[in-house]
Amino acid sequence: MSAQTRRPALPADHPFTGVFPSWFWTSTSVARTASHAWYVNMDGARTFFGGKDQSFFAWPVCGESRVLPVTGAVLCHSADGSLRDCPGTGEDGELRKGRPWPRPRLVTTAEGIEDRLTDLVWHPDPDACAGPVSWQEALAAAASMGNGWRLPNISELETLADCGRCAPALPPGGPGGRVCPGYWSSTTSMYEPDWAWALCTEDGGIGVGQKRDPHFHVWTLRDRAG
Numbered sequence: 001m002s003a004q005t006r007r008p009a010l011p012a013d014h015p016f017t018g019v020f021p022s023w024f025w026t027s028t029s030v031a032r033t034a035s036h037a038w039y040v041n042m043d044g045a046r047t048f049f050g051g052k053d054q055s056f057f058a059w060p061v062c063g064e065s066r067v068l069p070v071t072g073a074v075l076c077h078s079a080d081g082s083l084r085d086c087p088g089t090g091e092d093g094e095l096r097k098g099r100p101w102p103r104p105r106l107v108t109t110a111e112g113i114e115d116r117l118t119d120l121v122w123h124p125d126p127d128a129c130a131g132p133v134s135w136q137e138a139l140a141a142a143a144s145m146g147n148g149w150r151l152p153n154i155s156e157l158e159t160l161a162d163c164g165r166c167a168p169a170l171p172p173g174g175p176g177g178r179v180c181p182g183y184w185s186s187t188t189s190m191y192e193p194d195w196a197w198a199l200c201t202e203d204g205g206i207g208v209g210q211k212r213d214p215h216f217h218v219w220t221l222r223d224r225a226g
Contacts, residue, residue, distance in 0.1 A: 009045035009191075023048075023056040028073050028092040032166035032203055035081030044191035047206040052079040069117055070098035072162035072171065092163070106173030111225060113174060118159050119224045123149060126175045126183075128218040135196045135211035138184040138218045148222035154185035154197035154206065156221065161204035169204030180217035184209070 008019040021043035030036040036049045039056050050056075076086040076093040086094035102116040113122040129141050142151040162171045168179040182200045188211075189195040195208040198216045209215030 007044075008042045010042070020057060024059050025056050026092070027090060027095070028071055028163050029075070029077045030166075030203060031073075031164055031169065033081065034075075034077035034083075035079065038163070038205075044189070045206075046208070049203065049205065064097050066099060068098045069159070070096050070100060072101070072164035074164050101171070104173050105171045108173070112222075114224060115159070118156070120152075120156060120159075120221050121224050122160075122174070123220045123222075124175065126178050126217070126219045127180050128220055132180075132182075132214040132217055133184075134214050135184055135209070135216075137214070138216070139186065141218050142186075142220045145220060149220040150222060151184060151186040151218065152221050154187040154199075157183060157185045157197075157199040158206055160199065160201075161206075163204055166203055168201040170201060180219070182207075182209075182216040183219045184216040 007021050008014075008016075010016065010019065019042055023039045023041050026038045026040065028038045030038060030049045033049075035052055037052050038047060038049045040047050071092055073092040074096065076084050076089045076091040078084045088094075105115065105117055107114050107116060108124070109121075111121045112124050115122065123145075128145070129137065133141065139151055142149060160170050162169050165171075168174075170179060179201050181202055182198050185197045185199065187197045189197055189208050192208070194211055196211050198207055198209050199205075200207055
């Protein structure tokens with residue numbers, strides 16, 4: 001998936017043909033509502049979830065990435081949301097494909113909240129503007145902080161999503177109950193350039209907000225020193 005392309009939302013040099021611009025299932029259940037599963041949109045790159053009784057496209061994959069991390073999902077659920085044994089289901093909770101997370105993953109240091117998976121450091125204050133702001137205000141607030149702090153791009157924000165948790169859907173070790181419901185990224189949506197990408201922390205979904213309106217909060221990061 002690419003947040004900077006559309007129809008299909010894939011890298012510009014992708015080798016695929018006939019990609020239908022619609023929703024495609026993932027194998028990952030939604031932690032808060034296990035009768036739902038995550039799906040992605042090949043038209044505009046949005047990630048959302050819906051009931052497992054719905055019908056969407058399937059795009060099989062094989063192998064295992066050495067770049068993409070695991071999602072955090074560890075349980076398996078049937079179509080009605082009931083817990084079930086994982087072996088043989090093919091669910092994310094069974095296969096857990098991807099690069100394992102360090103344990104612990106998020107560690108508070110003198111620099112901030114260090115993510116040992118990505119080598120990014122998140123600011124200890126997860127609400128820099130003390131409330132939701134417009135996208136331009138978010139960029140300006142991050143720039144005013146200095147010392148390398150910046151608004152994360154959507155790929156960086158998405159690495160925080162923990163599909164095994166909800167409210168917030170973030171790994172343990174973060175700022176706890178001070179997490180806000182949604183955060184701006186610095187990434188413009190190429191599907192609608194007056195909108196920008198954001199992370200919704202209640203479930204871990206990736207959505208968008210119109211730049212001019214105060215939809216989301218500001219949580220900055222910087223690269224780890226050294």
